[in-house]
Amino acid sequence: MSENTPMMKQYLSIKEKNRDSVLFFRMGDFYEMFKSDAVEVSRLLNLTLTKRHGIPMCGIPYHASQNYIGRLLKAGKKIAICEQISLPKGGKGIAERDVVEIITPGTVIDEDFLDKGSNNYLAALGRSGKELSIAYIDLSTGEFLTTKIGWTEKNEKLKKELMRISPREIIVQESMLDDQIDRILSQTQAVINRYPDWSYDIDSSRLKLERHFKVASMKGFGFSDNDAELLSAGVIIEYVEDTSKSLLSHIRHLASYREQDFVSLDEATQKNLEIIRNMQDNSSSFTLIDVLDYTRTAMGARKLKHWLLKPLNNKIEIDYRLDKVSLLYKEQALLSDLRDLLGGILDLERLSARIAMEKAHAKDLIAVKQSLLNMMEVEALLQQIPDDDISILSAEGMKEISSLYELLDVSIMEDPSILFTEGRLIRQGYDEKVDNLRNIKKNSRSILDEYLQNEKDSTGIGNLKIKYNKIIGYFFEISKGQLSQVPEHYIRRQSLVNAERFTTDKLISLETEINNSSEKIIEIEKEIFFGIRKQVGEKLDILLEVCSEIAEIDCLQSFAYGATIRGYTRPVLNESGRIYISEGRHPVVEAHLPAGEFVANGIDFTSDDKSFALITGPNMAGKSTYLRQIALIVLMAQSGSFIPAASGSEIGIVDKIFCRVGASDNLARGESTFLVEMNETANILRTATKDSLIIMDEVGRGTSTNDGLSIAWGVSEFLMEDIGAKTLFATHYHELCHMNHKKMFNLSMDVRENKGEILFLKRVKEGPSNNSYGIHVAGLAGLPHSIISRSRSILAYLESRLNDGGEIQIPEKKQEQDSFLFDDSEVIVDEIRGMDINNMTPLEALNKLDSWKKILGN
Numbered sequence: 068m069s070e071n072t073p074m075m076k077q078y079l080s081i082k083e084k085n086r087d088s089v090l091f092f093r094m095g096d097f098y099e100m101f102k103s104d105a106v107e108v109s110r111l112l113n114l115t116l117t118k119r120h121g122i123p124m125c126g127i128p129y130h131a132s133q134n135y136i137g138r139l140l141k142a143g144k145k146i147a148i149c150e151q152i153s154l155p156k157g158g159k160g161i162a163e164r165d166v167v168e169i170i171t172p173g174t175v176i177d178e179d180f181l182d183k184g185s186n187n188y189l190a191a192l193g194r195s196g197k198e199l200s201i202a203y204i205d206l207s208t209g210e211f212l213t214t215k216i217g218w219t220e221k222n223e224k225l226k227k228e229l230m231r232i233s234p235r236e237i238i239v240q241e242s243m244l245d246d247q248i249d250r251i252l253s254q255t256q257a258v259i260n261r262y263p264d265w266s267y268d269i270d271s272s273r274l275k276l277e278r279h280f281k282v283a284s285m286k287g288f289g290f291s292d293n294d295a296e297l298l299s300a301g302v303i304i305e306y307v308e309d310t311s312k313s314l315l316s317h318i319r320h321l322a323s324y325r326e327q328d329f330v331s332l333d334e335a336t337q338k339n340l341e342i343i344r345n346m347q348d349n350s351s352s353f354t355l356i357d358v359l360d361y362t363r364t365a366m367g368a369r370k371l372k373h374w375l376l377k378p379l380n381n382k383i384e385i386d387y388r389l390d391k392v393s394l395l396y397k398e399q400a401l402l403s404d405l406r407d408l409l410g411g412i413l414d415l416e417r418l419s420a421r422i423a424m425e426k427a428h429a430k431d432l433i434a435v436k437q438s439l440l441n442m443m444e445v446e447a448l449l450q451q452i453p454d455d456d457i458s459i460l461s462a463e464g465m466k467e468i469s470s471l472y473e474l475l476d477v478s479i480m481e482d483p484s485i486l487f488t489e490g491r492l493i494r495q496g497y498d499e500k501v502d503n504l505r506n507i508k509k510n511s512r513s514i515l516d517e518y519l520q521n522e523k524d525s526t527g528i529g530n531l532k533i534k535y536n537k538i539i540g541y542f543f544e545i546s547k548g549q550l551s552q553v554p555e556h557y558i559r560r561q562s563l564v565n566a567e568r569f570t571t572d573k574l575i576s577l578e579t580e581i582n583n584s585s586e587k588i589i590e591i592e593k594e595i596f597f598g599i600r601k602q603v604g605e606k607l608d609i610l611l612e613v614c615s616e617i618a619e620i621d622c623l624q625s626f627a628y629g630a631t632i633r634g635y636t637r638p639v640l641n642e643s644g645r646i647y648i649s650e651g652r653h654p655v656v657e658a659h660l661p662a663g664e665f666v667a668n669g670i671d672f673t674s675d676d677k678s679f680a681l682i683t684g685p686n687m688a689g690k691s692t693y694l695r696q697i698a699l700i701v702l703m704a705q706s707g708s709f710i711p712a713a714s715g716s717e718i719g720i721v722d723k724i725f726c727r728v729g730a731s732d733n734l735a736r737g738e739s740t741f742l743v744e745m746n747e748t749a750n751i752l753r754t755a756t757k758d759s760l761i762i763m764d765e766v767g768r769g770t771s772t773n774d775g776l777s778i779a780w781g782v783s784e785f786l787m788e789d790i791g792a793k794t795l796f797a798t799h800y801h802e803l804c805h806m807n808h809k810k811m812f813n814l815s816m817d818v819r820e821n822k823g824e825i826l827f828l829k830r831v832k833e834g835p836s837n838n839s840y841g842i843h844v845a846g847l848a849g850l851p852h853s854i855i856s857r858s859r860s861i862l863a864y865l866e867s868r869l870n871d872g873g874e875i876q877i878p879e880k881k882q883e884q885d886s887f888l889f890d891d892s893e894v895i896v897d898e899i900r901g902m903d904i905n906n907m908t909p910l911e912a913l914n915k916l917d918s919w920k921k922i923l924g925n
């Protein structure tokens with residue numbers, strides 16, 4: 068095929084309009100790709116690349132396309148599906164072709180390409196004056212949200228939103244891209260589409276939304292005419308309409324939200340607390356969701372993620388959830404039945420989207436039917452609990468769901484085909500026409516026999532026969548001797564030597580019916596099916612509403628079940644800021660330790676005067692675990708979950724949670740680790756309030772000791788004096804213990820020393836730690852004995868000099884120190900020789916003695 072063939076010209080003109088997509092060009096039973104698409108796709112999918120007339124090409128069989136599309140989507144590609152719309156008239160010329168659908172990572176709705184427990188979001192970003200407009204949609208569920216943030220604070224807040232939303236695809240207004248935004252976007256896993264400024268216009272966005280929602284104004288949704296939130300939402304609707312090219316009736320609502328509607332968890336906090344993904348491999352293992360997710364439906368699993376990433380800050384709403392969790396927790400038998408029933412509910416949210424987009428097949432409707440039945444049973448079960456609020460369906464809703472169920476039950480076959488080209492869709496007894504046709508198809512011989520018998524009786528021709536041949540079809544054959552008995556309406560078809568062949572109108576119509584019944588059945592069944600699907604589609608409102616209720620009840624039962632399995636208790640919420648956690652545990656660390664091995668620790672923030680806990684203690688003693696456990700317990704409580712703590716623990720509702728870890732490696736971001744640490748710290752100092760909870764783990768360690776210590780000191784003072792947020796600050800700078808600020812209290816991780824061995828008790832005690840045992844841990848980690856000894860002697864010197872207030876002079880390293888034969892005692896002897904005993908206080912001498920004992924390991 069050369070560039071000049073009509074087919075290639077057609078290809079090029081379609082490709083021209085779909086330049087950013089891989090064009091799947093349908094040719095017979097194959098999708099073909101040409102030129103640069105072919106080169107790229109053959110590489111990505113490992114296909115054979117061929118050339119015809121110098122044009123690179125590769126192809127895939129159309130019936131196997133799903134698998135290839137899935138792999139291309141994973142690779143971040145968009146795929147334009149170009150079908151043959153009509154075949155050439157009279158067999159001449161080429162088929163008419165057009166793009167019927169563009170599948171992109173953010174707009175795909177096919178369950179094969181989606182992760183059940185996660186939303187698949189497409190986001191759009193645009194600038195409207197002093198605001199950044201952010202909207203996102205999950206086309207597979209119909210969820211559509213929008214928000215705006217101040218332009219000046221866009222970097223931090225955008226990072227936070229994108230981290231939480233985790234979109235698969237982002238449309239971004241070109242002119243708002245700068246180095247910062249570029250970097251933020253490149254850190255997401257999303258496919259980025261840059262859109263020119265002219266496609267971002269508030270008026271046309273509003274009009275598109277009004278047209279889509281069929282409303283005269285967006286005010287009914289709570290937006291003013293020039294609301295920045297509409298800007299990106301309009302761009303999304305246009306993009307989705309262009310790509311999916313199908314109905315979007317399941318997108319029924321655009322909801323706006325504000326940062327202050329929920330507990331704010333910025334990007335670093337979401338990461339450091341390992342809520343949805345861990346920091347090691349970005350997977351969900353060893354995360355909070357991994358431990359808490361006992362949901363039984365995909366809808367519930369998705370909602371639970373939302374709940375954990377958007378904890379509530381309103382006591383009434385939190386108590387509402389906790390009340391329900393308590394109810395279910397107390398009714399264990401019912402909880403178990405509820406879990407069984409929920410397990411039989413399929414992803415009705417995504418099924419509804421497929422119905423709305425006219426993509427649902429008959430098995431999908433069977434899944435809907437099954438789910439409706441279970442939903443009704445869930446409702447019946449919940450009715451047994453004496454609480455009106457724990458219901459998923461109103462009486463009216465129940466009626467609608469039940470009639471929908473009945474419709475599907477009587478109309479759709481139990482194990483139907485997923486295709487529309489082979490019948491097997493409609494249940495026997497639902498439609499007379501289908502039944503008759505099936506009858507005809509199945510009983511063609513007996514129908515003919517019955518007719519033959521009738522004719523024998525009416526004509527009196529005893530040996531009348533119906534025969535068949537390919538040329539004339541069915542016919543009566545009558546021997547010459549009986550021709551006088553042939554009725555007038557018999558039509559002569561053929562004469563033989565001894566007989567004549569006839570047909571009748573009835574026989575002709577029977578024959579056509581028999582021949583056409585298969586095709587007709589397929590056609591009629593398809594038509595009836597589409598009608599039923601449409602009827603279901605008309606009930607989307609109630610379906611989507613009940614989906615949301617099911618998702619909620621699933622999250623609540625998941626909390627109740629998790630509490631049962633893991634021994635969590637109900638927190639007592641308050642609005643006065645008191646936090647008192649007794650016997651708290653880290654939910655994730657605990658879950659991965661043998662039962663009973665986790666050492667419980669609490670925190671007491673019940674006095675306004677004491678808002679700052681400074682935590683010291685050796686490495687490996689459990690500081691990080693302790694800090695995060697406090698944040699996670701508060702987050703769980705405000706999400707409506709029971710908590711891993713003794714009963715009666717109090718949680719004062721917080722507005723923001725911050726969790727910072729000092730100088731973790733951020734090379735991938737191309738920023739200095741220390742710079743990142745300071746940026747993040749600055750963000751806390753700017754945005755935290757006295758109602759916030761701040762966790763700082765070794766902040767300041769990314770620079771030299773003196774700089775780090777000074778920064779940590781300054782930051783701590785600012786947190787105590789200017790912000791007053793409840794803070795847990797873990798540090799290796801023991802000097803901070805001497806800050807002596809009235810709001811501060813010291814905690815440390817308890818350690819037991821026994822014959823030179825150190826036992827980490829993982830228990831938090833009051834007061835500062837007196838040693839950091841870093842060198843000991845280094846020894847545990849396998850550093851050579853020579854290095855450990857040398858480090859000990861340096862440490863001893865440093866400590867003695869610091870105590871003296873004198874200049875620090877590291878003792879010279881001896882050659883032998885490199886060898887494993889080096890003896891610690893030599894260092895000590897050396898030291899003793901150089902000491903000026905007359906100028907030492909008794910305490911200094913005692914400290915020296917202590918440090919030598921440690922060097923000697925006893």
Ligand SMILES: Nc1ncnc2c1ncn2[C@@H]1O[C@H](COP(=O)(O)OP(=O)(O)OP(=O)(O)O)[C@@H](O)[C@H]1O
Nearest residue numbers: 656664665666685686687688689690691692693829
């Ligand atoms: N309360 C606890 N009960 C039982 N095991 C714990 C507890 N806290 C922590 N651990 C375990 O101890 C190990 C060290 O904990 P963690 O990382 O919190 O120590 P750390 O003091 O922060 O150390 P570093 O300063 O080196 O970061 C972890 O493997 C953790 O699983």
